[in-house]
Amino acid sequence: xATQKKKTEATESVAExxxxxxxxxxxxxxxxxxxxxxxxxxxxxxxxxxxxxxxxLLWLLSTFFLTLMLHWGKYRGSRVLPELILLLSAIGVLVRxxxxxxIEDLTGWRHxxxxxxxxxxxxxxxxxxxxxxxxxxxxxxxxFLLSLAILIGLIGLGSQFRGAFYGPGGLTxxxxxxxxxxxxxxxxxxxxxxxxxxxxxxxxxxASGLQLFMGWGLLCGLLVLQRDLGLLVLLSLMLVVMLxxxxxxxxxxxxxxxxxxxxxxxxxxxxxxGARRLQAWLDPFADPTGSGWQVxxxxxxxxxxxxxxxxLGAGRPDRIPIAGSDFVYAVYGEELGYVGCLLLLFLFxxxxxxxAGVANxxxxxxxxxxxxxxxxxxxxxxxxxIAGVVTLxxxxxxxxxxxxxxxxxxxxxxxxxxxxxxxxxxxxxKSKKRASKRGAKTKK
Amino acid sequence: MPxxxxxxxxxxxxxxxxxxxxASGLRWLFLLGLLWSxxxxxxxxxxxxxxxxxxxxxxxxxxxxxxxxxxxAFRQAQWQLMGRHHEAFxxxxxxxxxxEFNPAHRIRAGKILDHNNRILVESRVSEKGxxxxxxRYGPTFGHVLGYNDPVYGLTGVESAAQRSLLGQxxxxxxxxxxxxxxxxxxxxxxxxxxVYTSLDLGLQRRASELLGDQKxxxxxxxxxxxxxxxxxxxxDYDPNRLYNGLFSGKVPDAPLMNRAITGHxxxxxxxxxxxxxxxxxxxxxxxxxxxxxxxxxxxxxxPIRDHEYYAAKEKGQTWRxxxxxxxxxxxxxxxxxxxxxxxxxxxxxxxxxxxxxxxxAREFYLWxxxxxxxxxxxxxxxxxxxxxxxxxxxxxxxxxxxxVSPLQVAMICAAVANQGVVVKPxxxxxxxxxxxxxxxxxxxxxxxxWMMYKVVQEGTGRGMxxxxxxxxxxxxxxxxxxxxxxxxxxxxxxxxxEPRWAFCVLVEHGGYGSAAALPIARDLMRDALQxxxxxx
Numbered sequence: 001x002a003t004q005k006k007k008t009e010a011t012e013s014v015a016e017x018x019x020x021x022x023x024x025x026x027x028x029x030x031x032x033x034x035x036x037x038x039x040x041x042x043x044x045x046x047x048x049x050x051x052x053x054x055x056x057l058l059w060l061l062s063t064f065f066l067t068l069m070l071h072w073g074k075y076r077g078s079r080v081l082p083e084l085i086l087l088l089s090a091i092g093v094l095v096r097x098x099x100x101x102x103i104e105d106l107t108g109w110r111h112x113x114x115x116x117x118x119x120x121x122x123x124x125x126x127x128x129x130x131x132x133x134x135x136x137x138x139x140x141x142x143x144f145l146l147s148l149a150i151l152i153g154l155i156g157l158g159s160q161f162r163g164a165f166y167g168p169g170g171l172t173x174x175x176x177x178x179x180x181x182x183x184x185x186x187x188x189x190x191x192x193x194x195x196x197x198x199x200x201x202x203x204x205x206x207a208s209g210l211q212l213f214m215g216w217g218l219l220c221g222l223l224v225l226q227r228d229l230g231l232l233v234l235l236s237l238m239l240v241v242m243l244x245x246x247x248x249x250x251x252x253x254x255x256x257x258x259x260x261x262x263x264x265x266x267x268x269x270x271x272x273x274g275a276r277r278l279q280a281w282l283d284p285f286a287d288p289t290g291s292g293w294q295v296x297x298x299x300x301x302x303x304x305x306x307x308x309x310x311x312l313g314a315g316r317p318d319r320i321p322i323a324g325s326d327f328v329y330a331v332y333g334e335e336l337g338y339v340g341c342l343l344l345l346f347l348f349x350x351x352x353x354x355x356a357g358v359a360n361x362x363x364x365x366x367x368x369x370x371x372x373x374x375x376x377x378x379x380x381x382x383x384x385x386i387a388g389v390v391t392l393x394x395x396x397x398x399x400x401x402x403x404x405x406x407x408x409x410x411x412x413x414x415x416x417x418x419x420x421x422x423x424x425x426x427x428x429x430k431s432k433k434r435a436s437k438r439g440a441k442t443k444k
Numbered sequence: 445m446p447x448x449x450x451x452x453x454x455x456x457x458x459x460x461x462x463x464x465x466x467a468s469g470l471r472w473l474f475l476l477g478l479l480w481s482x483x484x485x486x487x488x489x490x491x492x493x494x495x496x497x498x499x500x501x502x503x504x505x506x507x508x509x510x511x512x513x514x515x516x517a518f519r520q521a522q523w524q525l526m527g528r529h530h531e532a533f534x535x536x537x538x539x540x541x542x543x544e545f546n547p548a549h550r551i552r553a554g555k556i557l558d559h560n561n562r563i564l565v566e567s568r569v570s571e572k573g574x575x576x577x578x579x580r581y582g583p584t585f586g587h588v589l590g591y592n593d594p595v596y597g598l599t600g601v602e603s604a605a606q607r608s609l610l611g612q613x614x615x616x617x618x619x620x621x622x623x624x625x626x627x628x629x630x631x632x633x634x635x636x637x638x639v640y641t642s643l644d645l646g647l648q649r650r651a652s653e654l655l656g657d658q659k660x661x662x663x664x665x666x667x668x669x670x671x672x673x674x675x676x677x678x679x680d681y682d683p684n685r686l687y688n689g690l691f692s693g694k695v696p697d698a699p700l701m702n703r704a705i706t707g708h709x710x711x712x713x714x715x716x717x718x719x720x721x722x723x724x725x726x727x728x729x730x731x732x733x734x735x736x737x738x739x740x741x742x743x744x745x746x747p748i749r750d751h752e753y754y755a756a757k758e759k760g761q762t763w764r765x766x767x768x769x770x771x772x773x774x775x776x777x778x779x780x781x782x783x784x785x786x787x788x789x790x791x792x793x794x795x796x797x798x799x800x801x802x803x804x805a806r807e808f809y810l811w812x813x814x815x816x817x818x819x820x821x822x823x824x825x826x827x828x829x830x831x832x833x834x835x836x837x838x839x840x841x842x843x844x845x846x847x848v849s850p851l852q853v854a855m856i857c858a859a860v861a862n863q864g865v866v867v868k869p870x871x872x873x874x875x876x877x878x879x880x881x882x883x884x885x886x887x888x889x890x891x892x893x894w895m896m897y898k899v900v901q902e903g904t905g906r907g908m909x910x911x912x913x914x915x916x917x918x919x920x921x922x923x924x925x926x927x928x929x930x931x932x933x934x935x936x937x938x939x940x941x942e943p944r945w946a947f948c949v950l951v952e953h954g955g956y957g958s959a960a961a962l963p964i965a966r967d968l969m970r971d972a973l974q975x976x977x978x979x980x
Contacts, residue, residue, distance in 0.1 A: 025481025
């Protein structure tokens with residue numbers, strides 16, 4: 001067994017140098033999708049200009065540079081992870097190019113969102129690769145304080161629209177919490193790891209538990225004040241996953257039930273028309289033209305798509321309110337059908353599997369927990385968003401990573417992916433490699 | 445502004461005749477390409493690196509994530525692939541989804557049938573592929589079945605039963621097969637299941653013919669089950685030919701109004717049946733005389749007189765009045781003076797209790813749900829007090845502020861034949877029988893039954909006397925004020941010994957009950973017997 005492992009590692013180091021990231025298939029899909037989208041646009045009597053190619057060309061350029069940077073930087077991690085990320089970004093660009101139909105949008109800054117996201121991804125990768133992330137652990141309390149500052153600043157200075165708070169330029173800086181909070185938690189838990197190790201939920205480390213409880217209560221309070229319950233649910237679920245991970249005790253899963261009950265109570269208590277929203281989930285047909293309208297229009301789109309969809313570009317996202325962010329999955333399902341949706345689910349499944357693989361690869365607790373937290377955030381985002389569209393869960397306003405519209409969401413997801421890429425190539429410690437590997441095996 | 449040249453070469457490709465075909469090929473290619481690249485990237489066997497970055501993951505997490513994804517895929521299939529079988533969903537899409545390519549728009553509503561499986565309404569597909577509802581008998585069923593029109597909306601049974609007309613339940617293997625075919629081949633025109641009504645095609649048509657140009661309503665219902673066999677209201681409208689003017693309110697006589705259930709009329713003498721039931725329930729056995737000077741409680745109120753008084757006066761003769769007579773005789777002669785006294789002596793509380801108990805104060809729907817055009821409104825019942833005996837007297841002869849619908853009168857007659865139990869009328873075939881109230885006890889109902897039989901045998905309803913069909917009934921002549929003729933009522937049930945049907949005929953401003961309404965009821969019952977619609 002041991003010799004076999006040695007062998008795989010030996011072959012690994014050889015293969016690293018030789019295999020560049022493959023994205024030919026992704027490029028082909030992009031070209032086909034672009035032709036389909038432009039074909040529909042031309043069929044509607046619109047004259048095509050060079051600017052219509054802009055989103056695709058920008059994606060092509062930025063992808064090219066990203067892979068080039070990864071290559072030059074001698075990226076040694078899993079090559080499947082960046083390949084799946086690129087495939088996801090291509091689908092996102094295609095679906096979004098559909099919804100930014102007007103000319104102003106086409107020439108506007110929106111098409112720079114994904115390319116800039118790749119820049120963020122590259123930066124995050126560069127600053128976290130080869131174990132550099134471990135050196136930044138000292139930042140964790142500041143990550144928490146920054147999160148609080150963002151929330152307080154938003155409540156004080158931000159403008160309210162559709163129940164949520166936005167910063168200047170329609171940005172949602174609170175998206176940054178999806179990176180900061182896993183970072184802070186990972187730092188906190190790795191510092192207090194010995195206290196939490198093997199403690200079930202009925203026997204928690206009281207002093208440290210109280211600290212955590214107070215900090216979390218503060219965060220939740222601010223999120224409730226901000227009416228951002230989607231983010232609250234997202235981060236709470238991530239906390240549960242991290243607790244299970246750090247204590248290696250499944251008993252923390254019962255917190256899920258508490259979180260769900262608390263979430264339900266908060267919705268009824270604090271959200272405008274909370275009861276109506278819950279009703280729209282339980283029985284959208286009770287008020288089809290009111291509270292159930294958005295969900296039912298999304299489902300109508302899915303039904304219109306059927307098994308194989310209407311084809312890229314041929315759907316009617318304008319029929320669904322806020323199709324771009326919350327209901328992008330319905331648009332995707334309308335255009336690519338049930339088959340396309342299954343493939344997207346597979347893509348997300350594989351991607352999450354790879355992210356979890358990055359977490360399992362870590363030999364130290366801090367990057368391990370950070371990768372776990374980021375993976376949990378991504379998984380919850382995917383599941384909660386899609387489950388909301390197909391009426392398994394109520395609508396929460398959580399976006400679908402890399403597919404939904406919204407600069408903040410795409411950029412923060414890029415940072416998350418960048419951190420994962422960086423952690424996918426852990427520090428090489430030639431002498432200690434064996435020993436630390438054995439130590440890491442006990443940890444989840 | 446940077447130069448923005450137009451892409452003529454792409455424009456040429458897209459305007460090519462072959463492009464649609466190429467596009468559909470590209471659609472498939474996209475899905476296949478996605479499948480291919482996804483699995484090629486995932487199961488990367490060219491190097492062993494993937495194995496290194498993919499250590500064993502706790503099987504619980506894998507299971508949890510797989511469960512979530514599986515749940516999503518399953519739930520989504522329920523909407524996206526099997527949405528056809530969710531009635532409310534199809535109904536929503538047909539009403540509110542504006543995607544013209546949505547296959548839900550091609551699902552045709554099912555047929556509406558009468559209780560003998562004869563088609564009343566069906567969906568037809570025009571040459572352009574547009575589905576349209578078609579009423580086979582035009583205006584005959586217009587009020588009760590309503591219309592389903594993309595412009596004018598939905599009413600009647602079409603609206604109340606729309607969900608069941610569109611949806612389909614997966615029950616047999618065949619249904620699953622059909623579902624599979626629908627998912628794969630979306631161009632097919634699917635049709636929803638048929639809905640059965642309790643109506644009788646022959647009876648409804650005949651009733652409509654007999655009513656003819658007269659304004660009014662005919663109701664025939666099964667006594668034991670409350671199933672409505674005919675529900676006619678004139679003037680009517682053709683649900684196949686709707687036009688804006690119909691809804692503008694400028695058309696005379698309100699043809700859209702269903703007089704049989706939403707019309708509120710003074711019932712006149714037919715209401716004496718309920719007064720008699722109330723008195724019998726109180727144990728009344730006595731007699732009253734009907735003097736020619738009539739009944740009044742003060743000189744300020746014009747006396748209530750029997751119609752014989754007016755008939756004699758018209759001929760220049762004098763009427764000597766009736767001596768003391770029993771309830772049975774008074775009902776047969778329809779003596780207003782008798783019933784005025786009977787009502788006052790029975791008391792406001794008893795009369796109101798009976799009216800309430802008979803279900804006249806209750807609002808209900810002829811089809812499950814809350815379709816407004818099938819709503820039977822509560823009767824207008826005045827607040828009677830014993831301090832105002834004249835109002836009670838007027839109530840007792842079905843005048844004053846009391847207003848009821850023809851269906852409610854038929855309900856009372858059905859209750860007399862049904863041992864006093866009021867059954868909720870319904871348009872559903874084989875619906876669950878629901879009691880709506882109780883008119884009186886079974887003994888009193890039996891007494892009343894033979895009293896109503898006497899009305900036909902020797903009283904005001906003599907014209908109804910038929911050798912082949914013994915009928916029990918009551919006439920009504922309701923004054924409407926002004927110089928117009930009275931409303932003409934005739935309501936009862938048949939046959940007397942083993943009652944099957946209760947009926948009510950109303951002719952607006954038709955004059956005496958025996959003059960306008962009675963012949964319609966007589967011809968209808970005779971034809972029903974001859975044609976075999978009514979089986980003894």
